Amino acid sequence: MAARPGRQPVKYKGKRLGFIIHAHCWVLFGRTIETPLIEINLERFIKALRSHWRKSKLKDLVDDKFYLTPGPNQVSPELQLGCDIHRNPVIVxxxxxxxxxxxxxxxxxxxxxxxxxxxxxxxxxxxxxxxxxxxxxxxxxxxxxxxxxxxxxxxxxxxxxxxxxxxxxxxxxxxxxxxxxxxxxxxxxxxxxxxxxxxxxxxxxxHSGLANRKRILESIVAIKNGLGIV
Structure with missing residues (x-):
């Protein structure tokens, strides 16, 4: 069962959950944290990821359908985060x-x-x-x-x-x-x-993917620090 990194509904209690990471974000993870280290420390990785998510502005932009589209009274996500979060961060x-x-x-x-x-x-x-x-x-x-x-x-x-x-x-x-x-x-x-x-x-x-790359890499470094990996 796929879930968001934030607080989980009661109905998920006791169930095995999976957390989705965008393919492009995973590529950037691999360039910053060696994949074997993530696999060996998977539980710690998930805890660090969820902890960072709870502190992130991004969680406030995600609706229940897991889309990142602003409503009629919301500010566009790229304006809130200082970049266009929909831009490809790997291929610029x-x-x-x-x-x-x-x-x-x-x-x-x-x-x-x-x-x-x-x-x-x-x-x-x-x-x-x-x-x-x-x-x-x-x-x-x-x-x-x-x-x-x-x-x-x-x-x-x-x-x-x-x-x-x-x-x-x-x-x-x-x-x-x-x-x-x-x-x-x-x-x-x-x-x-x-x-x-x-x-x-x-x-x-x-408005480029490069600005989005910088945002994602900063988050990855924060997660890496949460893992205690130098």
């Missing part, structure tokens, strides 16, 4: 297109300006942090792109992690682990800048 077409386009580009210079290529790494990092601060704007992203294309610098991973929550973009995972010989690694830097520019677009981001 616009994000996939940005990554594919970056991979297919082949216009990166193989001959950066020699005088800048010889600068000490500490100085290139300092200049880069000034051009693209942690609290960046869309103009900062454009300026950074132009500078990297001109100078051909290969910036370290910590620089990008401070500006882009890469755990949210698992599409970049395979590329991050790949070894990019010069100048191919420039594609990865350009891809990061494209993603940064995309997420800065507030006309797109709140």
């Amino acid at each position: 077409p616009v994000l996939q297109k940005v990554i594919t386009d970056a991979l297919n580009r082949d216009d990166f210079s193989t001959h950066p300006q020699a005088c800048f290529d010889r600068l000490p790494a500490e100085l290139t990092h300092l200049i880069s942090e000034w051009v693209l601060p942690i609290e960046y704007t869309s103009d900062d992203v454009r300026n950074m792109r132009n500078m990297l294309l001109a100078f051909g610098w290969d910036l370290p991973g910590w620089f990008w992690r401070r500006r882009l929550a890469e755990d949210l973009f698992f599409e970049l995972e395979v590329l991050r682990k790949s070894c990019f010989p010069p100048p191919a690694w420039m594609k990865l830097q350009m891809m990061r800048l494209d993603v940064m520019y995309l997420t800065f677009d507030r006309t797109w981001y709140p």
